[in-house]
Amino acid sequence: MCNLNSKVSDVVLGKEKPVEESDPDYEKLKHYIFELENHLAEAQKHAYRLVKRHREKGQSLSDFGKAVKLLGASEGNSLGKAFSELGIKSEILSAKLQNEAHQILMNFEEPLKDYVRAVQSIKATIAERANAFRKQCQLAETVKLKEIELERQRLHRSEKLAEAEREYNELKAESEQATKTFESIVRLMNEEIRRFQEQKTLDMGIAFHEFAKG
Amino acid sequence: MLDGAAKLPKQLMGESVIGPQEVVQPAKGGRDFMRLFKELRQSVANDWGGSKPPVVEEDKEFLEKKERIQELEQQITNASTQAESLVKAQQDMGETMGELGLAFIKLTKFENEEVVMNTQRVRATDMKGLATAAVKASRFYRELNAQTVKHLDTLHEYLGLMLAVHGAFSDRSSALLTVQTLLSELSTLQSRAEKLEAASSRVFGGDKSRMRKLEELQDTIKVTEDAKNVAIREYERIKENNKSELERLDRERRTDFLNMLKGYVVNQVGNSPVNSSFHSNIESPKLCHRDVASANVHVKARNVVAVEFLNRALLYSPVVFEDQIAIVEFYPVGIWRV
Numbered sequence: 001m002c003n004l005n006s007k008v009s010d011v012v013l014g015k016e017k018p019v020e021e022s023d024p025d026y027e028k029l030k031h032y033i034f035e036l037e038n039h040l041a042e043a044q045k046h047a048y049r050l051v052k053r054h055r056e057k058g059q060s061l062s063d064f065g066k067a068v069k070l071l072g073a074s075e076g077n078s079l080g081k082a083f084s085e086l087g088i089k090s091e092i093l094s095a096k097l098q099n100e101a102h103q104i105l106m107n108f109e110e111p112l113k114d115y116v117r118a119v120q121s122i123k124a125t126i127a128e129r130a131n132a133f134r135k136q137c138q139l140a141e142t143v144k145l146k147e148i149e150l151e152r153q154r155l156h157r158s159e160k161l162a163e164a165e166r167e168y169n170e171l172k173a174e175s176e177q178a179t180k181t182f183e184s185i186v187r188l189m190n191e192e193i194r195r196f197q198e199q200k201t202l203d204m205g206i207a208f209h210e211f212a213k214g
Numbered sequence: 215m216l217d218g219a220a221k222l223p224k225q226l227m228g229e230s231v232i233g234p235q236e237v238v239q240p241a242k243g244g245r246d247f248m249r250l251f252k253e254l255r256q257s258v259a260n261d262w263g264g265s266k267p268p269v270v271e272e273d274k275e276f277l278e279k280k281e282r283i284q285e286l287e288q289q290i291t292n293a294s295t296q297a298e299s300l301v302k303a304q305q306d307m308g309e310t311m312g313e314l315g316l317a318f319i320k321l322t323k324f325e326n327e328e329v330v331m332n333t334q335r336v337r338a339t340d341m342k343g344l345a346t347a348a349v350k351a352s353r354f355y356r357e358l359n360a361q362t363v364k365h366l367d368t369l370h371e372y373l374g375l376m377l378a379v380h381g382a383f384s385d386r387s388s389a390l391l392t393v394q395t396l397l398s399e400l401s402t403l404q405s406r407a408e409k410l411e412a413a414s415s416r417v418f419g420g421d422k423s424r425m426r427k428l429e430e431l432q433d434t435i436k437v438t439e440d441a442k443n444v445a446i447r448e449y450e451r452i453k454e455n456n457k458s459e460l461e462r463l464d465r466e467r468r469t470d471f472l473n474m475l476k477g478y479v480v481n482q483v484g485n486s487p488v489n490s491s492f493h494s495n496i497e498s499p500k501l502c503h504r505d506v507a508s509a510n511v512h513v514k515a516r517n518v519v520a521v522e523f524l525n526r527a528l529l530y531s532p533v534v535f536e537d538q539i540a541i542v543e544f545y546p547v548g549i550w551r552v
Contacts, residue, residue: 028330029330035328039317043321046314046317049310050314053310053311056306057300057303057307060296060300063300064293064296067293067296068293070293071286074282079468079472082475086475197331197334198333200333204340204341205340208340208341208344
């Protein structure tokens with residue numbers, strides 16, 4: 001929860017400190033998510049490069065096959081036939097490599113990309129949660145200040161008391177709403193993380209297996 | 215260079231004669247400028263003159279072989295270039311596989327360090343398997359590539375040999391040109407001698423200076439005749455040498471290329487990461503034995519390509535593939551098999 005005493009004195013003194021949650025578990029989670037994104041992005045980059053390498057090898061095998069077939073035609077005899085066979089098989093393997101490239105793209109690189117997107121979605125939720133927390137803290141401060149103001153007006157039986165009470169009630173409702181919003185984001189986030197962990201473990205397990213199968 | 219420059223004034227002033235002992239060396243690269251000039255003149259006459267030179271390359275077999283060699287050289291050049299590209303592509307594949315493995319090693323380490331939930335441990339285990347396999351595959355690719363370079367280098371070697379073939383053809387052309395030059399020169403000298411004889415016979419009692427000139431001319435004709443005979447012998451020697459060397463080239467090239475093919479294919483099969491004994495340790499809870507069986511069928515289907523190739527190669531070149539080759543996978547595309 002926000003440390004309101006220090007926050008109030010800071011605001012009064014004109015010091016603006018950034019308002020953040022101070023839960024150590026949540027800090028650990030944030031650090032995990034941010035670092036995970038970096039590692040996953042790196043892995044996904046190499047996965048995509050691997051797709052490209054398969055395509056390139058496929059292309060060079062095809063070109064090699066053609067060249068070797070022409071060489072076989074020049075040589076003639078049994079050597080020529082052997083070259084020709086190598087050329088034909090190289091072209092077949094080239095087609096298989098192109099297909100393999102596509103499989104790696106769809107069954108390995110795409111799931112990795114999804115994984116990255118899921119992590120980025122959690123990062124977005126972290127940002128939303130931070131905003132909601134800040135708003136909640138700011139409103140709580142404002143309510144506190146308003147409460148002090150209201151007390152003062154009650155003591156002086158000010159004619160603006162009714163208006164001040166109304167404003168105070170509005171602010172209080174807003175603050176409670178902000179708290180609810182924040183708590184709902186926290187709840188959704190916890191569910192998202194749990195779902196993320198379970199689903200992604202399964203998805204990546206399948207992706208790795210598909211990659212291995214070829 | 216200096217000798218040639220010293221000889222030139224005498225050659226320009228007097229009669230220049232190509233001696234028999236000199237014709238065995240080609241004119242090009244030599245020091246006899248006069249000879250170079252004469253052969254150049256003959257060469258221009260061959261190319262641009264209206265009449266056919268006294269002797270031409272008539273060996274049909276040689277001409278066909280020459281054309282075939284030129285065509286072969288083109289194809290070897292092309293194959294050599296594509297082989298280089300293939301080697302590069304294999305190298306890149308290996309490097310990327312290694313980088314992928316490294317990225318997953320880092321990811322595994324990270325998940326293990328930051329572990330909070332059991333799912334992270336499961337993922338870390340899966341990733342570790344993939345990372346290890348990828349790094350191993352990368353090493354296999356490196357070894358595969360080193361061997362591929364060794365085998366396909368034969369193409370580059372024969373490309374280099376083509377230079378020697380061109381040298382031999384060039385020697386033959388030079389020797390022929392020398393023969394043509396000497397024959398033309400002999401013909402010229404003989405017709406001059408005839409003219410001098412005819413002019414002398416008209417003068418009663420003879421003309422002493424003309425007689426002397428005729429004698430000198432006849433000496434020159436004799437020397438040129440000897441040089442011509444030596445040049446012809448040298449030309450025939452080169453022709454014979456060309457023939458035997460071309461036959462040897464054909465023989466050795468056939469053997470070397472067959473060995474190259476054998477080595478290349480055996481290497482591609484033998485260095486497949488699949489042939490290693492490491493297995494997948496990734497267990498996916500969703501996959502059952504049915505999927506594993508279908509994965510094995512998939513493997514077998516790919517093997518058919520490799521087996522078919524080798525069977526056909528055995529059919530065509532029984533001398534090449536002496537050993538039975540156990541094939542698991544032709545190309546190291548997949549990392550491991552269940």
